[in-house]
Amino acid sequence: MSKKILIVEDEVDLAQILAEYLQRDGFATTTLADGLAAMAVLRRTPPDLLLLDLMLPGMDGISILRELRKTSDLPVIMVTARVDEIDRLLGLELGADDYVCKPYSPREVVARVKTVLRRTQSSAGVTVSPKIGGAALEIDADALQARVAGKSLELTPKEFRLLRALAGKPGRVFSRAQLLDALYDDHLDVSERAIDSHLKNLRKKLVQAFPGEDPIRSIYGVGFAFES
Structure with missing residues (x-):
């Protein structure tokens, strides 16, 4: 079964390009441009991975990530044009699995999606009890x-x-x-x-x-x- 990727990006053309590249690699994609709509979908039918833009109408990416991490370890890749250190550290501190800055190559994003999914799926192992x-x-x-x-x-x-x-x-x-x-x-x-x-x-x-x-x-x- 294809892994489901939710792309939350208010730049419609960019979201479509990402969706097409991901679909070529066998992923099933859904695109949304509004933060509140994304939050509703995440609560109802969570995907296998979330590509999350930082600046969104309705509800920004940091707020979505903060709310999501209260109940879920869903893999999240933050996508943004804002590169200042505070936002970068804040996103990672809240539990983002990776961080991609615009402009970027869609192929790079696909590679990171595969890497994050592989890393989170292969994290199983023996219980350690120090x-x-x-x-x-x-x-x-x-x-x-x-x-x-x-x-x-x-x-x-x-x-x-x-x-x-x-x-x-x-x-x-x-x-x-x-x-x-x-x-x-x-x-x-x-x-x-x-x-x-x-x-x-x-x-x-x-x-x-x-x-x-x-x-x-x-x-x-x-x-x-x-x-x-």
Whole structure:
């Protein structure tokens, strides 16, 4: 069955071009130009991947992504002409799986769609259960969830991947560049500060789950390690 791609883009000609390129590669596409209409479709019949423009009438892309991430890990690629660092980091921090800036090649977007779908579909693996202060942190790669005593930590997709990379090899020191590799296939346009933002949010959730414990150790000038 063809993977379903929802394209939310208010530039109708551009959306049509993207749809045609994706259809040539066997994807089923739907295009929408309004944010509120997109939100309604996402709630009713979610696609396999969302191509989401930042600037939209009705409801902007950031608001859509923020609302979507409350209940869903649906793969999302942000598409925008705005390249300032704040918007870039905000989109990634909220849980976007990739970020494409205009102008771009439609072939590049198709390649990124395939990469994100492959990455999210192949993320299944063995559950890892490291100990923190005597309690088990369960990292279930099949369900894309981290749990303590059966309770989900409610991590964003980026926070989950970051935790899985670190906790999967306790004691190993990861540089920021290595952690970026764990989160993105191509991070040329992603600042290493994005890692700091994700780590900060992840640490808060771990400290709440394990009072008095901070399993992520910072090694000055080198990187980070998970201490179980």
